[in-house]
Amino acid sequence: MRALWGFLCLLALPVWAEERLPGWAVYPTGKSFDDLVTDTKAAVKDNGLIVVTQAGPTKAAAARGIVIPGNLVIGAFNNDYAVRVLETSVNAMIEAPIRFYVTENEDGTATLSYKTPSFVFAPYADEGGETLKHIAQELDAKFQAVADSAGK
Numbered sequence: 001m002r003a004l005w006g007f008l009c010l011l012a013l014p015v016w017a018e019e020r021l022p023g024w025a026v027y028p029t030g031k032s033f034d035d036l037v038t039d040t041k042a043a044v045k046d047n048g049l050i051v052v053t054q055a056g057p058t059k060a061a062a063a064r065g066i067v068i069p070g071n072l073v074i075g076a077f078n079n080d081y082a083v084r085v086l087e088t089s090v091n092a093m094i095e096a097p098i099r100f101y102v103t104e105n106e107d108g109t110a111t112l113s114y115k116t117p118s119f120v121f122a123p124y125a126d127e128g129g130e131t132l133k134h135i136a137q138e139l140d141a142k143f144q145a146v147a148d149s150a151g152k
Contacts, residue, residue, distance in 0.1 A: 023119030025143070027112045029151045033070030033104035036112060036150060040074055040100055043149035047142050049076040052097040070104030076146070084135050085121075088128035095120045098139065100146070112147055116140050 020026060029036055044051050053075035061068045075097030085092050098120055101113045117139035121132055128135075 023115050023122075025114055025116055025147060027147050027151045028105070028109065029112065030109050031151075032108060033072075033102065033110040036110040037070075037072055037074070037102050039152075040102060040112060040146065040150040043146040044074070044076045044100070046149060047145045048078065049142060049146070050078050051075070052077050053099075069106070070102070070110065072102045074100040074102065076100060076143075081135065081139065085128070085132065088132040088135070089124045092121055092124035092128055092132060095124075098143070100143075112150055114143055114147070117143060 031039065041051050051074055054072060056070075056072035058068055058071050076099070077097035082093065082096060085096065098117050099114060103111050103113065105111060118133070118136040121128065121136040124132060
């Protein structure tokens with residue numbers, strides 16, 4: 001039964017990938033997975049952020065003999081934003097770093113996606129007030145710039 005459930009979930013992935021989720025920004029590219037990962041990391045740095053984390057199942061699955069499409073989450077933030085967010089809401093820092101998501105498509109191209117920082121920080125708006133909203137808007141612009149640069 002577990003195997004059947006897992007198979008059904010895998011069948012649903014292409015459908016999920018085509019639906020735009022609330023708060024998500026999605027940028028299909030003509031780049032390969034590896035190229036988009038490299039370009040995203042470079043664009044993060046070029047836009048004043050730091051790659052804080054990165055994790056994905058692709059390499060670990062391959063080590064187990066399982067081939068899956070490229071899949072990597074890249075967490076980006078910087079200390080200036082961390083300090084500023086903490087000044088408005090200690091609870092909001094659970095969301096840092098904010099993540100980019102690079103996925104390999106069936107045709108060999110890759111897509112860059114992320115939840116917009118305004119969406120990510122929205123649950124903390126009452127606590128963080130207008131200042132947190134402004135920080136999130138600044139980050140929206142930075143994340144957009146990363147996506148624009150990485151997707152070229």
